[in-house]
Amino acid sequence: MFLLPLILGIGIGFGLAYAMVGFLAVKSNDIGNSKGDFQDFADNTVHIKVAENNVSGGNFYDL
Amino acid sequence: MICKCPNCGEALSYNIDEQLLLCPACDSNFNPNDAVDEETISEYETMQCDIYSCTTCGAEIAVNDVEAATFCAYCGQPTIIFNRVASQKKPEFIIPFSITREQAEEAIRNHLRRGFFVDGGVKNFQTERICGIYVPFWLYDVFYSSNQVLRGTIKHGKYRQTHYYRRISECTFNKVTVDASRRLQDESSQRLEPFDTTALKPFEAGYLSGFYADCYDSTSQDKKFFAVYKVKELFNQEVIKSVPADNVKITQDNPTHEILSETYAMLPVWFLSFIHEDKGYTIMVNGQTGKTVGAVPYVKFKIKAAIMILGTLLSGLAIKFLESDLYSHPKDFRESLFIYIVLIFISFSYGAKQFKKLKKSIGLTTAESINKFAKERQDG
Numbered sequence: 283m284f285l286l287p288l289i290l291g292i293g294i295g296f297g298l299a300y301a302m303v304g305f306l307a308v309k310s311n312d313i314g315n316s317k318g319d320f321q322d323f324a325d326n327t328v329h330i331k332v333a334e335n336n337v338s339g340g341n342f343y344d345l
Numbered sequence: 346m347i348c349k350c351p352n353c354g355e356a357l358s359y360n361i362d363e364q365l366l367l368c369p370a371c372d373s374n375f376n377p378n379d380a381v382d383e384e385t386i387s388e389y390e391t392m393q394c395d396i397y398s399c400t401t402c403g404a405e406i407a408v409n410d411v412e413a414a415t416f417c418a419y420c421g422q423p424t425i426i427f428n429r430v431a432s433q434k435k436p437e438f439i440i441p442f443s444i445t446r447e448q449a450e451e452a453i454r455n456h457l458r459r460g461f462f463v464d465g466g467v468k469n470f471q472t473e474r475i476c477g478i479y480v481p482f483w484l485y486d487v488f489y490s491s492n493q494v495l496r497g498t499i500k501h502g503k504y505r506q507t508h509y510y511r512r513i514s515e516c517t518f519n520k521v522t523v524d525a526s527r528r529l530q531d532e533s534s535q536r537l538e539p540f541d542t543t544a545l546k547p548f549e550a551g552y553l554s555g556f557y558a559d560c561y562d563s564t565s566q567d568k569k570f571f572a573v574y575k576v577k578e579l580f581n582q583e584v585i586k587s588v589p590a591d592n593v594k595i596t597q598d599n600p601t602h603e604i605l606s607e608t609y610a611m612l613p614v615w616f617l618s619f620i621h622e623d624k625g626y627t628i629m630v631n632g633q634t635g636k637t638v639g640a641v642p643y644v645k646f647k648i649k650a651a652i653m654i655l656g657t658l659l660s661g662l663a664i665k666f667l668e669s670d671l672y673s674h675p676k677d678f679r680e681s682l683f684i685y686i687v688l689i690f691i692s693f694s695y696g697a698k699q700f701k702k703l704k705k706s707i708g709l710t711t712a713e714s715i716n717k718f719a720k721e722r723q724d725g
Contacts (some may be wrong), residue, residue: 284668286667286671287664287667287668287670287671288664290663290667290682290685290686290689291660291661291663291664291665291666291667291668292656292660292663292664293685293689294659294660294663294667294685294688294689294692295656295657295658295659295660295661295662295663295664296652296656296659296660297688297689297690297691297692297693297696298655298656298659298692299651299652299655299656299659300652300656300692300693300696300697301692301693301695301696301699302655302696303648303651303652303655303696304695304696304697304698304699304700304703305695305696305699306461306462306651307462307643307648307699307700307703308699308702308703310459310460310461310462310463310643311460311462311463311640311641311642311643311703311707312640312702312703312706312707313456313628313637313638313639313640313641314536314537314636314637314638314639315536315702315706316536317535317536317538318522318535318538318539319539319579320579320582320583322538322539323518323519323520323521323539323576323579324516324517324518324519324579325519326516326517327516327583328514328515328516328580328583328584328587329514329515329516330512330513330514330584330587331513331514331515332511332512332513333510333511333512333587334510334511334512335508335510335588335589336508336509336510337494337509337510337511338509
């Protein structure tokens with residue numbers, strides 16, 4: 283009965299450790315990973331001319 | 346390209362701090378706009394270049410120097426053969442360097458110093474291996490619009506309901522940057538973004554003095570696709586944000602776009618190359634903003650030790666928690682079993698994804714194309 287918590291515990295422990303060390307390794311060794319975003323290339327927001335919620339998903343609407 | 350001092354004839358260099366051309370011999374300074382001889386400026390949007398091949402190393406570079414005798418910037422040999430004369434399209438704009446070589450070096454050192462998993466040999470790189478290169482870029486103004494249907498989910502109590510949304514939207518994107526050099530990978534040059542394109546200045550050859558510069562080898566026609574693809578990604582991200590639901594996806598898309606303008610510009614980048622364990626690495630610094638881009642090798646022993654120590658600690662805590670949970674609430678424990686297994690799977694997947702991401706970044710930093718792009722200038 284003790285075997286199940288042992289196996290799960292090791293799995294969870296080392297899984298979380300692997301995830302945390304991976305995150306820290308990227309933070310430590312990978313510099314400037316990001317690309318430019320929307321605000322860098324557009325002065326205004328996207329102008330939404332038509333916004334309809336809860337429409338039927340099956341039809342393709344023509345302009 | 347060399348600008349000469351009108352007082353003493355010595356080659357002028359662009360000083361980043363002063364934002365002027367300085368003469369190292371007589372300490373005179375000049376505005377880059379005034380330093381180029383009016384008679385040599387072509388009426389058309391091209392500039393005459395001499396393209397030559399070095400007989401020793403075969404390197405090919407473009408210069409507009411009228412000197413008959415010079416030396417190869419790659420191998421230092423004095424024998425040059427003038428191969429052909431070519432007309433290269435003159436850039437319309439330039440962003441001059443505003444980050445000095447010392448500031449670029451300091452930015453890189455600061456990043457590497459903080460890295461716990463960075464190899465000690467990498468932290469102490471050689472100072473000489475930094476050079477400033479004006480990289481050719483195409484800048485596009487793009488009008489993008491789309492008629493889209495999106496699908497998202499909204500939680501209602503215990504259940505999730507699927508909803509559909511319609512959006513007709515448009516946006517104009519200004520000065521979308523795409524690098525115009527085949528030798529520099531797009532993935533690497535994109536990470537240098539953003540450049541502040543409001544600081545673009547009309548191109549003058551004087552700005553290039555003291556730096557290297559490349560002409561474009563990918564036409565604007567070749568690179569249009571990349572600009573539209575980039576704009577599409579940015580546009581879709583913003584439209585998805587406008588939908589008040591979770592897990593939003595675009596199910597139908599009818600986009601149109603128009604390239605409003607294409608501009609050829611030179612943008613500043615510092616390149617640092619070094620060798621570590623027989624492998625070449627190149628780190629880049631945005632010469633305008635100081636953003637540092639690149640990945641360096643990690644110390645495997647430190648990674649393994651960190652996983653073992655952290656894993657042991659967390660395992661101990663997890664085992665203690667699970668044991669008490671099992672004995673106090675055995676029925677709940679069985680129900681939670683699935684959650685624990687999913688947690689293990691997600692943790693390992695996330696960790697693997699991070700290491701894969703790091704490996705990919707190191708691959709870009711060690712790519713032969715980018716190492717060659719920078720290194721061949723430094724050895725000259």
